[in-house]
Amino acid sequence: KQAALHDYKRAIALNPQLAIAYNNRGLVKADLGQKQAALQDFERAIALNPQDAEAYVERGIVKSALGQKQAALQDMSAAAELFRKQGRMDLYQKAMGIIAKLKGN
Numbered sequence: 001k002q003a004a005l006h007d008y009k010r011a012i013a014l015n016p017q018l019a020i021a022y023n024n025r026g027l028v029k030a031d032l033g034q035k036q037a038a039l040q041d042f043e044r045a046i047a048l049n050p051q052d053a054e055a056y057v058e059r060g061i062v063k064s065a066l067g068q069k070q071a072a073l074q075d076m077s078a079a080a081e082l083f084r085k086q087g088r089m090d091l092y093q094k095a096m097g098i099i100a101k102l103k104g105n
Helices: 002-014 019-031 035-048 053-065 069-085 089-103
Strands: none
Touching: 002 019, 019 035, 019 053, 035 053, 053 069, 053 089, 069 089
């Protein structure tokens, strides 16, 4: 995991506009329990590519883990809408399932 962090750091250094590198580094950081650092990476990924539904999902998961339920719901809703618009209905359904769990349904 440390090697992956190093690789993503290098990728970002080479191209600071590479949203996927921030997203992937955020995934590794979240897996390592570095939730605040992961959140920052997901936020940067979304700023660079606001159409990246996966980044919204991952940010929502981290926000939920940090106890930010309302913010997590907003991110999941944004992800679901993007998946729907992109015709990715399987991922839309997954996002809607996460929303239902967050709402306690």
